Amino acid sequence: GVMRETGFWVSFKGDVYDFTDFLDGHPGLKTRLLMAGGKDLEPFWEVYGDHYRGHVIPWMAQFKIGRLSPADAKQSKNFQFPNSFEDDPKRHPDLLYNTAHPFNGEPKLERLTENYYTPNHLHYVRNHLPVPEIDPNEYELEVSGPGVKTTTFTLNDLKTKFKKYEVVTALQCAGNRREDFHGKDGKNIFIGPHWVVGAISNAKWAGPRLRDVLAFCGLDVDGMALGTVNPPNIKHVQFEGTDEDETGLNYGVSIPIDKAVDALGDCILAYEMNGVELPRDHGYPVRALVPGHAGARNCKWLERIVLADETSQKPWHIAAYRGFAPDISFEKDLYLWDNSPRVKLDQAMIVQEMPVTSMICNPPPNSVLKGKVDEITVKGVAWSGGGKGIARVDVSVDGGKTFTAADLIKPIEQRRNREWGWSQFEKTIKLPEEMAAKVRNGQSVDLELVSKAVSKSYDVQPENIAPYYNARGVCINHWYRVPVKIEPNRWKFASDRKQKGQDFHNKPTTGKFNSDWS
Amino acid sequence: GVMRETGFWVSFKGDVYDFTDFLDGHPGLKTRLLMAGGKDLEPFWEVYGDHYRGHVIPWMAQFKIGRLSPADAKQSKNFQFPNSFEDDPKRHPDLLYNTAHPFNGEPKLERLTENYYTPNHLHYVRNHLPVPEIDPNEYELEVSGPGVKTTTFTLNDLKTKFKKYEVVTALQCAGNRREDFHGKDGKNIFIGPHWVVGAISNAKWAGPRLRDVLAFCGLDVDGMALGTVNPPNIKHVQFEGTDEDETGLNYGVSIPIDKAVDALGDCILAYEMNGVELPRDHGYPVRALVPGHAGARNCKWLERIVLADETSQKPWHIAAYRGFAPDISFEKDLYLWDNSPRVKLDQAMIVQEMPVTSMICNPPPNSVLKGKVDEITVKGVAWSGGGKGIARVDVSVDGGKTFTAADLIKPIEQRRNREWGWSQFEKTIKLPEEMAAKVRNGQSVDLELVSKAVSKSYDVQPENIAPYYNARGVCINHWYRVPVKIEPNRWKFASDRKQKGQDFHNKPTTGKFNSDWS
Incomplete structure (x- = not known):
């Protein structure tokens, strides 16, 4: 961007770092880094412990601009950063955790061939944020945007107003096997979680079709699926979740509209997983299910659907899941995000469908x-x-x-x-x-x-x-x-x-x- | 199969070969090999010269069962095998030919980046058979099968009864770059043509949509595209061409019905290529255009469309274009076709869509x-x-x-x-x-x-x-x-x-x- 923050400082173990250039590139998002302005990182990292993987602190050295006095160093970390993950659900011990906060867990690999349907307690969990606690009686889903009448659905509406469809799909995190890149040929990965191999599972999901809900709100989904109607201002379906970070920014992503209206695309608003209500870790009470697309698009704790002419502008959508060319690195380029002259975002498509x-x-x-x-x-x-x-x-x-x-x-x-x-x-x-x-x-x-x-x-x-x-x-x-x-x-x-x-x-x-x- | 021919002999240069086991596996098809029963191969190979690539004759040695007397050897090739390719069109010299009969030609590679649309005279040509000569005034296309009224269309019908659609697509032969396998690590390829690299081109095609023609014949293409109608006896669209071999067997392939009825699948019956009528080599006057699928499915000289519950049973469909596992070879297995205990056809899917x-x-x-x-x-x-x-x-x-x-x-x-x-x-x-x-x-x-x-x-x-x-x-x-x-x-x-x-x-x-x- 043209407008840039200046003089954005944090401290860590007495050293002062100028992270002004790094704000747009912080893999854990700018908002979270901004929280730490003028403060010490340690209380934050007590919650977000993945920063302690060996490559992070050495990389920071280039941004060091000075040292605090021992008294100031002590003072700078004299505050409480609450752990907002304390109400997360308990997980099964065979769900190996890659990061604790947010929780990201992959099942023991050898358990994946025991059943065609991965049991719910072993299904990999990819959380970006703390798990919200949602009262099913207060749950509401709002649908809005061009072409539809803004409509709010309760959980009961979704269960009773629409036919229930079952969809069997594997989900896989776009970053599965990320650990294979880390430390290989001197290269490092500066985004979490460092999945080892098990961020893939298979389940039977059930709920109303997204296209039926959109049709209920007035969208001509059949005309769009048949290509006879092509509204220029409806290109994407944005999803928003209830989960939010410490600054109030909630999760969001989008999918292309053609996937949503495709009569054979099998997008559903799932309230069941393998025959029971969704576990909290998987989006209770309702998540989007976008089969064939990266796990991240299957927005959990779904509270808002917005039709739009542009993709979601949330950082989880426009930044996190992009495939860059091999000569683009975090250390040279992505810490500056698109302020780097070498980064062309149109050469790093946002992941939707995934390879074999x-x-x-x-x-x-x-x-x-x-x-x-x-x-x-x-x-x-x-x-x-x-x-x-x-x-x-x-x-x-x-x-x-x-x-x-x-x-x-x-x-x-x-x-x-x-x-x-x-x-x-x-x-x-x-x-x-x-x-x-x-x-x-x-x-x-x-x-x-x-x-x-x-x-x-x-x-x-x-x-x-x-x-x-x-x-x-x-x-x-x-x-x-x-x-x-x-x-x-x-x-x-x-x-x-x-x-x-x-x-x-x-x-x-x-x-x-x-x-x-x- | 259970019933097998026995004692099927041919001769070549005085040697007698028992090809009984090889009949089902002949890459140029059983019918053509049967033509040569009791005769010498040489007059046939004068037309089908690709047999003379070095690996074919040595491989035959294992089937040798005896020798003819010089007089019998001479007598066995004392017949005329007419060259049915003599009326093929002339080709541009920058279309390098891999095989002359049938003609298979790939453009000089460096010409592919000169234009976004490959000029017609440079577009790769993959013929399986001689090029038929079709009088446009006598051209007829018959559509039949369950769910449709058998209907015959003239060329004028296709041009006037339906909206003309333009579709830009690259076509690529499923066997492009086959030469890379040949002679590599001691492995050989026993199917032609041995494309080097250029069996890919890009053009703008035009004609009525296949789904519109099927709808005209009574098929509920919208219902099928929307998944509300799923006739169990309509799974495939079989195409047949006018081109035929010396035994009267004409070309045929099929595509899955979902591709044909998909409103956004862009299957057309093309009568134009880059703004002019189809060249003879590309199916004049009408070919099927199945964008995104292997070249072979885009049936040229299209004369018959049959809806069916099974795929085309023509050899070009069920045998030629299958991807076997690396441990299946022609020499050990495929010369016996599925009479080989190691060949499982369900582990060698028929190619439709192609990889990146x-x-x-x-x-x-x-x-x-x-x-x-x-x-x-x-x-x-x-x-x-x-x-x-x-x-x-x-x-x-x-x-x-x-x-x-x-x-x-x-x-x-x-x-x-x-x-x-x-x-x-x-x-x-x-x-x-x-x-x-x-x-x-x-x-x-x-x-x-x-x-x-x-x-x-x-x-x-x-x-x-x-x-x-x-x-x-x-x-x-x-x-x-x-x-x-x-x-x-x-x-x-x-x-x-x-x-x-x-x-x-x-x-x-x-x-x-x-x-x-x-």
Whole structure:
């Protein structure tokens, strides 16, 4: 922008930093950084502990402009920053948390192949803000904008005025597997959460169709779906949630109008998840469900729908989920946001639909298979955004030198280009003869298990990560590599995954973290 | 199948071969191989010369069962096989031909960036059969099947009874870049044509919408597009062409019904190409245009449309364009077709939509840039099937070690997920300092130019070819690599591409053929 704040200072451990240039680029948003003006960061970071990952503080050094006296340093952090996450719900221990505030949790990977529908308590949770507490009797959803009569619906309205539709869809956070970029080839990720691999789940959702609610408010959804009506001022559907930050800014995103009015687009206002009311973490009492699109578009705790000619202007929409070219970095460019001369936002499309992906879930990384194993059964999940569906999953035990097709498991049928639900896969692979001979001779063998999915548009997963680096860490879909070991002289199948100092349980590609969490 | 022919013999150069097992697997179709029963192959191969590529005859050795006497050998080829391609149209010399019979030609790659719309005489041509000669006054198109009244349309009917729609779309053969697989890592491709890289072009087509024609015949296309009507016996639209082989079998394919009735699917019955009537090579007088789908589905010389509950059963539909897993080969498996225990056709989906791709067209491979060059301008084309559109193209001068985003050129606007037209791209890249220093010092420098496109569903092109090998050679979209040389001590920009013994002009990835054409 042209108007810029000047002289915006904060302190940390006695050092003073001038963050004026950084305001627009703060991944946790400008509003939150502004809260800290003239204050010490420490009380804030006691809540937002992800700042303590090792790369943040060294990066700040370039902005240091001086030091406070010990007395001033003490004084600058002499205030209370309330933890607004204290009323968040309790979570299941198999939901591994990447960040505590806001809560972002991914299930233990090997649990994803246990059921076609991920149980609610294991479904990954991506919160941007504290979980609001909403009284269902006071819940209201307002619909407004050009082409519709402003209308307010209660929860009961949504349940009784409209037909209930069931939609099976996988959801995936646009940033899933972000940890794979972090610490790789000296590159760092300055946006959270640092998902390891499990920010993907599959569930059956139910509620009225968004298009039926819009039609109720007067929108000619059939005409728009058939292309006979094209209102120039209705290009996007903006969603707003009840969840808000400490400054009162509430969550918001948008989706293209064509997805909303598409009679086969299956957007619903979900009040049920796997047959029960939504858990609080998943948007109780009502969330938007936009199958095939990035998780972030599926606005939780939905309280407002606005038709508009422009996308949502909320930072979660226009900034957080963009795919930049590999030569754009946070350190050189994005800390300045579009004040950087190298950043062209039209070369970093806002993520809506997501690419094809897959991951082997069983056996988990670093498993030890004990005994004279001569074949190995791999299981996993595969999905493509945009409803493309999965045409094939190829699996390998030799790091991708050879592949064979796995059997696909999808117990439901969905229309072409409306395949929102994931496919699970399974294959028992005979060891290549060279490995099998070693095992027979009592030698241990290291394997690298790999899967690669092919979508029904024949798009594929890329092999390596490096050429696809993007500073926001979105749409990451290179092969997930799972190292396992066969130890023929040990008895029984058992898993032995714990690595010293690495206790997150889930592992990034190759089974090892590129950089420490500390 | 259970019933199998037995004792099916042919001869070649005096050797007798038992091809009984091969009948179902013959890439040029069973009917054509049956023609040769008890005869010598040579008169047939005088027309179908692609059999003479080096890998075919050695592969046949395993089927040899004996030798003819010299007199019998002479007698066995004593017959005339007429060349039914003699009335094919003349083609432009910049349309490089991969096979003469049927004609399959790709434009010189560097011509694709000259215009957004590929001129008709340069648009790639993929014929499966001889080009029929159709009198426009006698042309008839019949529409039949469940849900419609059987109706016959003249060319004049199509031009006058329906609104004319213009659709801009790139077409690409599902087998484009097949040559990249051939001779690579000892693998061979046993299906033609061996496209090098140019089986992609972009044009503006015009004609009535397929859905309007179906509606005229009584189909409730709006109800089907809105999902309120779902006739279980109408799942596919089968197309048949007038073109036929020597046994009278005519071309046919099908598309899913949802694509045909989709009000925004833009399927038309095209009678115009870039503002003039269709050239004969492109289906004069009428072809199906199925934007976003593989070229083969865009049936030329369209004479019959049949709604059905099953796909076309023609071999061009159910056999030719399938993507098999990497461990399925022609030599081990596909020569037996689904009589091979390893071939599961449901693991090799019939290609409809195609994946994201791009290629640098300028400078062409093996170019020599003369003088003290310190930057290089690359131009190319990028496209994704399924109407996804191109979000970004990254380009590299160092073989993909570093990338930067190119500028996209698309002079038309198309709806989201309806971006049938390609994007062209251009970028002037400064040489990395290490290379620039060499050039300043008068040393020549070898560069490898690479592009990789990102579709708007964030699918990407894979880096390497090997893990994506498929025996039919379809949907090939790994990075196209263009070697060029800077020679600072030579004067002026000029291109110097001719390599000894390699006169096809267009080059596969890396600029070199893996195997000789001979």
